[in-house]
Amino acid sequence: MTSTPHHQPILDKPFVLDLFAGPGGLDVAAHTLEVPSLGIEWDRNACLTRYAAGLDTLHADVSAVRREAFESLPPEINVLAGGPPCQTYSVAGSGVGRKALDEVKGYIERLMAGDSDDEIDEKLKKLSDPRTALVLEPLRYAIQATRSPNRGNRPYDVIVLEQVPAVEALWVHYALVLKTIGLPDGTRYNVKVDVLDTETYGVPQTRSRAVLIARRVGLGEPFLPEPTHRAYEAKAWNRLSGRAAAQAHQPALDEEITPEPVSCPDEGGDREPWVSMGTALYGRRKPFLVRSNYGSSGHPGRRGVRTDQQPAATVTGRISRFVVFEHLDEKIVYEGPRFSMDEAGVLQSFPPKYPWSGKAQAQQVGNAVPPLFGAHLLGAALGLPAPAPDALRKPWAPATEEQRAKLRSHGCGSADDCTARCPQPEDQASPRPPTRRKKSD
Missing domain, CATH: 3.40.50.150 (Vaccinia Virus protein VP39)
Incomplete structure (x- = not known):
């Protein structure tokens, strides 16, 4: 280089x-x-x-x-x-x-x-x-x-x-x-x-x-x-697919989930898409959702539930309490294993x-x-x-x-x-x- x-x-x-x-x-x-x-x-x-x-x-x-x-x-x-x-x-x-x-x-x-x-x-x-x-x-x-x-x-x-x-x-x-x-x-x-x-x-x-x-x-x-x-920003998401995703999971979680991200070609220039939890935790083969009751860096809009296609909320000392749900199909989810310490470390970018x-x-x-x-x-x-x-x-x-x-x-x-x-x-x-x-x- x-x-x-x-x-x-x-x-x-x-x-x-x-x-x-x-x-x-x-x-x-x-x-x-x-x-x-x-x-x-x-x-x-x-x-x-x-x-x-x-x-x-x-x-x-x-x-x-x-x-x-x-x-x-x-x-x-x-x-x-x-x-x-x-x-x-x-x-x-x-x-x-x-x-x-x-x-x-x-x-x-x-x-x-x-x-x-x-x-x-x-x-x-x-x-x-x-x-x-x-x-x-x-x-x-x-x-x-x-x-x-x-x-x-x-x-x-x-x-x-x-x-x-x-x-x-x-x-x-x-x-x-x-x-x-x-x-x-x-x-x-x-x-x-x-x-x-x-x-x-x-x-x-x-x-x-x-x-x-x-x-x-x-x-x-x-x-x-x-x-x-690229930065992770709510304005860059596809709102329509986000509403559909929320409706699909509403019966199981009784709360609105964050919509899946959509890359915006006019934002971020030549930058790579942000790294999702699913990409980082490739050992988890099933799609999953993570529910956190903890805010992310002072941004209330970043709270709630995220999919494996999004980055994690701020990793704190409460990471072991984050509830992880795994998909059975489009409408049914069940509680899966919570993050191991190895997975939590990877979300912090530790090897x-x-x-x-x-x-x-x-x-x-x-x-x-x-x-x-x-x-x-x-x-x-x-x-x-x-x-x-x-x-x-x-x-x-x-x-x-x-x-x-x-x-x-x-x-x-x-x-x-x-x-x-x-x-x-x-x-x-x-x-x-x-x-x-x-x-x-």
Whole structure:
């Protein structure tokens, strides 16, 4: 493939540090691009999946590593990436983070001005949900890199971040200060921010994400990845066949189903059609319907029932609760097997046979960055060609027992168990959202 001006590698040896790494979405993306990575993840179950997948991992709290062990990180790391926890910003969460947006913007400016970490930490303790402050960690890592003797005080060359759409306002503020103010040492970045839809990059799922791609000044202007597939939009469907489909299944489901999609030749140019669940889950030979009571990226119109000819609704930690109906004929359906974890992972664009391990596997799947989408983001950030559409369709080769033991020795301090240096179970319980008081009569 001939490289275009956009597809010119900007780094000789990229090395990714993946914050809040989860079960490995961005690391699998980096693997697809043949780029080494190291992930920091505090959830024990996600780490078990990572070890089983053969991914370099530190089982640790991202904030604690920055404060206490930053100098132990490989000095050759030059790409900072991650998706901070989104629960307080998500439309599905308590909304605490959305209410604190202006306050968090103020902390961004204070960090860039060089205010002391200790002073800022004391202020952050007053946030009603401590997870809200985690969205600041990528910026704090970027600043810490410029103060690291082990790195020669060298800043990261590239920063790649993704989050739920509600965080776009914070990424815009990140971009503003990175471009105009710069880090306390004077380093500035050129930055792009937007909200992208994952189905337009071949992920068999509708999921919108706010993304930020930054390149250090001197490494060229960053660009967002070009969509490779058509967007999934209701206006592009054939309404007549949709009504017929709804009527055909109304007696069985007692609710209207989403009509089957119709490709529109005048939309999307040369892009491929979006990838359907049926195409991704080719092992399910019978046509099927999926009912989800969960919204998709804040778009109420994307709720309800979808056919195997459509992309999945947003895959969340509730994916194991999605009800799957299989066709007997045009008018009768029956409840079939629900999605396995392997199938749920494939809908997130993980390779088949990815070794999901530990507990809360559905939550791991739902929290992950879709690897194919991540590969497009990292590729654009690094000036690499977009991944092939089938780049992640080959079954994943799990780590051997010997490899797992080695990875866990490095990540946890022991070949077969967690140690005192790992986050403790009691620290991993997510804080409950504030209780809503009922209005008195």
